[in-house]
Amino acid sequence: xxxxxxxxxxxSMRFVYNVITNLVIVTCELLLVALIAAIARYAPIAxxxxxxxxxxxxxxxxxxxxxxxxxxxxxxxxxxxRTFGVELLALGTALFKGLIAAFITVLTFSxxxxxxxxxxxxxxxxxxxxxxxxxxxxxxxxxxSPSRWGFFRLATPLGLIYxxxxxxxxxxxxxxxxxVLTTLRQAIxxxxxxxxxxxxxxxxxxxxxxxxxxxxxxxxxxxPEGYAMFVSALLSVKVLSGFVIAIYAVIVAEAVxxxxxxx
Numbered sequence: 001x002x003x004x005x006x007x008x009x010x011x012s013m014r015f016v017y018n019v020i021t022n023l024v025i026v027t028c029e030l031l032l033v034a035l036i037a038a039i040a041r042y043a044p045i046a047x048x049x050x051x052x053x054x055x056x057x058x059x060x061x062x063x064x065x066x067x068x069x070x071x072x073x074x075x076x077x078x079x080x081x082r083t084f085g086v087e088l089l090a091l092g093t094a095l096f097k098g099l100i101a102a103f104i105t106v107l108t109f110s111x112x113x114x115x116x117x118x119x120x121x122x123x124x125x126x127x128x129x130x131x132x133x134x135x136x137x138x139x140x141x142x143x144x145s146p147s148r149w150g151f152f153r154l155a156t157p158l159g160l161i162y163x164x165x166x167x168x169x170x171x172x173x174x175x176x177x178x179x180v181l182t183t184l185r186q187a188i189x190x191x192x193x194x195x196x197x198x199x200x201x202x203x204x205x206x207x208x209x210x211x212x213x214x215x216x217x218x219x220x221x222x223x224p225e226g227y228a229m230f231v232s233a234l235l236s237v238k239v240l241s242g243f244v245i246a247i248y249a250v251i252v253a254e255a256v257x258x259x260x261x262x263x
Contacts (some may be wrong), residue, residue, distance in 0.1 A: 025256060025260060028255075033125050034127045040121055045197065052102030054251070055101040063090035063093050095210075101247060110197055111205055128249050146257060147253075150250035159241055162256050165237075171229060177209060177213060211236075211237060212238075216232040
């Protein structure tokens with residue numbers, strides 16, 4: 001072993017540097033995730049608009065590259081050189097996904113039940129962190145592009161995990177399960193003629209809960225009731241929230257990879 005003038009092995013200094021660097025990067029990752037979740041919780045409308053814009057911009061950048069390779073594969077090279085058609089289709093797809101992402105974000109984070117929204121924000125933050133960590137690992141181990149994998153491949157798995165966590169919280173009594181009578185009473189007596197975005201979102205969440213309960217009852221006819229909620233969560237509208245989670249997992253993962261590459 002070769003020692004420097006102060007009696008320390010150069011490798012040990014490098015090890016300490018790597019440990020400190022990784023701790024700093026993970027701390028930055030957690031802070032970024034917390035910031036995103038806080039904005040979603042306390043400024044849901046602004047967050048929804050920002051999500052729609054980010055999704056459209058990221059989608060346009062990625063859809064152009066995907067379609068340039070995918071269309072010739074399906075249409076026997078007849079799309080080769082037709083950049084205008086690719087650009088137009090990419091723009092339309094990106095704008096549509098941006099609108100969907102904005103709507104899902106409003107439905108997820110806007111409402112009148114503060115306790116429920118706090119829990120939703122925490123679950124969302126956990127999903128973003130899990131997604132960004134997975135994308136980082138795929139990038140390091142297999143050279144996968146975080147943005148491409150996250151945008152096109154991660155939404156459904158994250159949505160399924162999100163729906164399962166929400167189902168578990170309902171089973172544990174942390175979140176309430178809506179019932180028909182309470183929802184009807186709210187629609188008749190509590191919901192004004194022109195509800196605010198928060199009131200409308202809260203009511204739509206209740207409708208979503210009723211849909212989940214209906215699917216659960218059907219599933220319970222063929223499997224044990226204790227598992228029915230988790231199986232029915234696979235068909236829940238909440239799975240769509242995975243798309244929004246994936247968008248921010250991409251942003252966080254790309255930021256982390258930038259820090260790692262420049263550290």
